Amino acid sequence: MGEQKKNTIHLVKLCVGVDSLEQLEAWRAQRRRESGEATSRHVTRMWPKQEEALLNGGSLYWVIKGVIQARQRVVRLDEVIGGDGIRRCGIILAPELIRVAPAVRRPFQGWRYLKPEDAPPDLAERREGDTDLPPELRAKLADIGIL
DSSP states (O other), X not given: OOSXXXXXXXXXXXXXXXXXXXXXXXXXXHHHHHHTOSSEEEEESSOOTTHHHHTTTOEEEEEETTEEEEEEEEEEEEEEEOTXXXXXXXXXXXXXXXXXXXXXXXXXXXXXXXXXXXXXXXXXXXXXXOOOOOHHHHHHHHHTTOO
């Protein structure tokens, strides 16, 4: 992830309805094509209280099938008013999904803060011909400390 900035915080979020990192990448790309925007947006009910630290180099880490597998850099936070008139937070994310070392996470609702020292490190770029492990196997290997 490169050099950590001081006073940075990250978010971690379950990626509900997605079975693989490739599925998340395809879904995000489709949403960007439909919107015409270069960035991705994730709308959440709560506004991060640690907004300044999040915008100081923070990322949103995605939990897929019980394992943190990737992150996206947080670009900004936008106010989004839903059809019900309720104010929500639009987390604007850089389009690039960065693979990270797998880290098992138990289910939770909403999002949680993630301290930089607790964030899994980025993985090296994939090489042509590399194959992905099934999420269940990746989770088990990460749980016992092999990945």
